[in-house]
Amino acid sequence: MKRKYSRHANMPKQAAVLVLAVLSASVYATDGVTESTPLTHTDRMIVKYKTTPLQAMASGARVNAMAERLVTAQRVGQQFGVNLKNFRQTATGAQVMKLDRKASLDELNKLAVQMKAQDPSIEYAEPDRMMKPLFTPNDARYSEQWDLFETTGGMRMPQAWDLATGSGVTVAVIDTGYRPHADLTGNLIGGYDFISEMEISNDGDGRDADARDTGDAVVAGECGNGKPKQDRSSSWHGTHVAGTIAAVSNNSSGMAGIAFNAKVLPLRVLGKCGGYTSDIADAIIWAAGGAVSGVPANTNKARVINMSLGGEGACDTTTQNAINSARANGAVVIVAAGNENQNAANSNPANCQGVVTVAATNRSGGRAYYSNYGSVVDVAAPGGDVRSSAANGILSTLNTGMTGPGVDNYDFYQGTSMATPHVAGVVALMLSKNPSLTPDQVETTLRSTTRAFPAACSQCGTGIVDAHAAVVAAGGGTTQPPAGEIESNNTMATANTVVSSGMTLTATMASSSDVDYFKVTLPVGKTLKSVMIPGSPLADYDLYLYGDTGTLLASSEQGAGRTDTVSGSNTGTRSVVRYVAVKYYSGGVGTAGGKYSIQFTW
The missing domain is CATH 2.60.120.380 (Jelly Rolls)
Incomplete structure (x- = not known):
């Protein structure tokens, strides 16, 4: 028997690579201080009834049955000190009910249990939770986009651009809407405002085809329950996300988007204080070509959906059903892991099934200090860290307005909200080269082509997304995988x-x-x-x-x-x-x- 050296001699210990990071709260920067503000109250419920018995009824009987259902719900609500009124119906047929006051999620979850117990025709009931954008803005501005090209923390974009630029692919950005920006002109297409609540929309009306962001600034305590703790300026969050994905390139100004020949479909779901799950779910379905009552058909079907938003708790049935619908229509759903520096198992939609969940890395290629982690995270991408320098954040398109719109500008943000559009942009490149890829194939390819973390990033997915390797593996590139070993590969x-x-x-x-x-x-x-x-x-x-x-x-x-x-x-x-x-x-x-x-x- 031949003698063998120790199996563990000189064996590098790579950190485990699967991470779950969810968006259980919004994260903002206030004078350099990060504040985590989970939204724990809402004034709406989503109730899905079993529809089959009603379908067999005559129209008059059906109206009466629906009225009886509301009366039953109102009786249960009175036991919890709330009055329920029908507000609208979602794309999945669920009924959104409006409460006369905000109540805690714990209280409304108990209400949901009691509603189901009192009315066997209810398929499920759940609070219509508020979601918020995930970001930590900083007011300094620099022009370096290290996240695209630097060897240590970047995405290897220059090599990928030799193979694909995103032509023919539409990416839906479900967020705060958009501000018209010179560096986005030509790459914005269609869009819709899905905000159904006037107080949140901040634009004087409800749902319409105008997805422009009118601002989400709030004063301290305006969102209820003492939140936010301080006045908040408008974030223009969706505009920043859209720029990372598809800012115009080769125009001698501004910045370069990752998929700069792709189109962005802006869908406005977040306004003042955030946005409701039911509105977000309708936007998900509509983005991928599904039908939503009262909304014109989407003529710009998205193959990629970016959601840099989230809230606490398990994945809602409403959200999961919407994701399932989008996936069935061929859309890849990319979501942020969250900014709470915690295991994100109790936050959504990062813990929903069928999504690609993204953690954030810093300029050194390690886990950003705020990024969530855990077993549901698929991959990581640059999210930045502006604590020591704004230049270490992610530069993208923005607006100067503190409350209402101002003029075009650029700024550095940090967060898993910034990491997510990096991955959405790469997926657009992959699909522009190989449109036949399924959502599952895209996820597997992304995970299998990441590069190893150059710094510590425990439970951050399989690695940092490598744009060039992902496009090559997608099957559409002219560069084929090597037939031989490439040195160095000694670790x-x-x-x-x-x-x-x-x-x-x-x-x-x-x-x-x-x-x-x-x-x-x-x-x-x-x-x-x-x-x-x-x-x-x-x-x-x-x-x-x-x-x-x-x-x-x-x-x-x-x-x-x-x-x-x-x-x-x-x-x-x-x-x-x-x-x-x-x-x-x-x-x-x-x-x-x-x-x-x-x-x-x-």
């Missing part, structure tokens, strides 16, 4: 990414101290099999399989000239990262005697 952090099953790479054991690492993102239910064949009968190299934190999962230590094989299955509920390592034991090295081939299948 997990520099491992060569294997982008598809069936790949066979040629490689070289450069010296007796050489170790070659290869990274695979293994889908749910798949078994990775790696086979290493030495190129010389004298060569004795060994094969090892590691988990994402450096834990040894399998090994093969055959003798000289023998083939080594390792395998491992993913029995979990999400894709996982695996590392395959080839290590020298004895025999030939270098270009003359150190050749070998390695195959990956799953």
